[in-house]
Amino acid sequence: MSSQTNSANQSGPLSGFRVLDMSRILAGPWSAQTLADLGAQVIKVERPRVGDDTRRWGPPYLKDSDGQDTAEAAYYTAANRGKDSITVDITQSEGQEIIKKLAQKCDVLIENYKVGGLKKYGLDYESLKEINPALVYCSITGFGQDGPYAQRAGYDFMIQGMGGLMSITGEKDGVAGAGPQKVGVAVTDLFTGLYATIAIQGALLERQRSGLGQHIDMALLDVQAAVLANQASNYLVGGVVPQRMGNAHPNIVPYQAFATSDGFIILAVGNDGQFEKLLQLAGREELMQDERFATNPARVQNREIVCEEVANIMVQESRDYWLEELSVRGVPCGPINNIEQVFANPQIQHRQMQIEVEHPLSGSISLCNSPIKYSRTKVEISKAPPLLGNDTETILSDVLGLGEEELKALKEKGCI
Structure with missing residues (x-):
């Protein structure tokens, strides 16, 4: 277990664990955010000057204290609370060395690069396990690390279609508005993030016995097939291919x-x-x-x-x-x-599913809370989604022991 230096939730059940989040968009960040909610220190690694793509996926954007749009998209804030952000250029040798040193001091690494994408930088699992055999390394891709589709890019929308979800979502043929529909949020990404979180925690528990980490291979298509649940069983057991039924249930009436x-x-x-x-x-x-x-x-x-x-x-x-x-x-x-009514619902309010957290640009920001509630261990969110590179110097100084001159040289090279 790694010692934490800058965790937003020191009381959570994963307090003391450190996660290197090299993922972007949604599935990986959602997993890392859940681990942060549970108390792990999560260090989000982003490209200098650019950062996670979702920082620009707006409007809407977070507003500053004067009510003007900032550069932070609302989308980004959904999946990055409780993290520290550092900027590192992994195409530079110095950047690769930073990631390797951080990986030595982390319990978990999450990445969603294309298959083999990190190998050329020496940041793949096989390379990093040589310097940290206890590292739990979770790769998230569209189709997994092997198989005929392994090299393909995979995005939630297309996986909802390819994985069968859209064939059972939408009005049935022959009625107004008939046709396949995706779900209103990227559920394949979200389910994959949650399965990844479960897998990571399982690997950490197994590590207690073996002392070793391992590689976790998560694929969006696998997850989408798995969460077809009773609809998959209706086919696998009953031989019936489920169809779109609008709002109706295939096995229960009314x-x-x-x-x-x-x-x-x-x-x-x-x-x-x-x-x-x-x-x-x-x-x-x-x-x-x-x-x-x-x-x-x-x-x-x-x-x-x-x-x-x-x-x-x-x-x-x-x-x-x-x-x-x-x-x-x-x-x-x-x-x-509608979503406004959801957050006005007295039960949602009683359960404190909307929280306010301090933010450097807007003063405060409204966030959706974690749904996890323990009887003893408090899940406490006090750190807003970080600004790009907000914690670079602190993390590299506190975790890796880099001095002012080293940090200055890295900045001058554009490495951080």
Whole structure:
């Protein structure tokens, strides 16, 4: 375990671990951010003067204290809280030496360069494990380190399509608006980041026994196939190729959005008892005597008839009526909120999912909090996404022991 010098969360369960984040965009930074939330010191390595691509992925941009746009895109702030930022030019030999020295003092390295991209700099796993056998080295790519597609670039949108997610997302053929749809956030990147975090923690636990690190090979396409979950099993076990169904569920009925007299709500009936409570509230208990309605398997087989009947019931009353009366009876339901409404939700506010953190440009910045809540160990976010190169001199001085003259020479060469 490495000693920390500049961690934003000294109380987290990973306090004392140090991570070298050589990734950019979303999947890798999301993993590193999660590790930072859990208390690890995360050193984000960026290109001098350029930095992570997402710093420029706007608008919107973070505003300064005068309300003017800064150069920091909102996108960047989503995946980089709690980190230190250093700028290092790894194409220069001096830059490569800095990364090697940092890797000697880190527990984890995360990178998402193309396959073999770091080998020419001597920064691949095989090279770095020679100087730090305990290093857990996580590579994130579109298709993995081997296989016929290994050299291809992979991005979330295309992987959502290639990995089957878009074939089951969107309205079914034959209705208005039909066609494949991607999910509204880059879920393949996010899932890959979370799987990477799980894999890294597993490798750190295994290291407690073996004393050795290892290489983790994470691929977006693998992850997207894995998170097809029940839809994959519907095919692998049942031999049925899932299709787009709009908001409907392939295995549960009624489980979709329904119109009320003044708006839509989500009705998520998970069992026969909940369905019976819905019918009792609507004064339609007799439908439970109809074999087409009595059990979930029967309702799935008679989906159109059941959903037509439920739609006729739901439109009789208002959105608020159904939300209140169904919730009281234990029938799962919910509104369809926009994102402003999400953060105004009293439950979200109670759970402190929006936090304010000090920021050097704007005074403070609103961030989404970590959803992880332990009973004893506090997950505390107090460090905003860093400015480009904000911590270069501090990290190189405190961690590597570089003096003023060495830092000055590196700056003059444009290496940092």
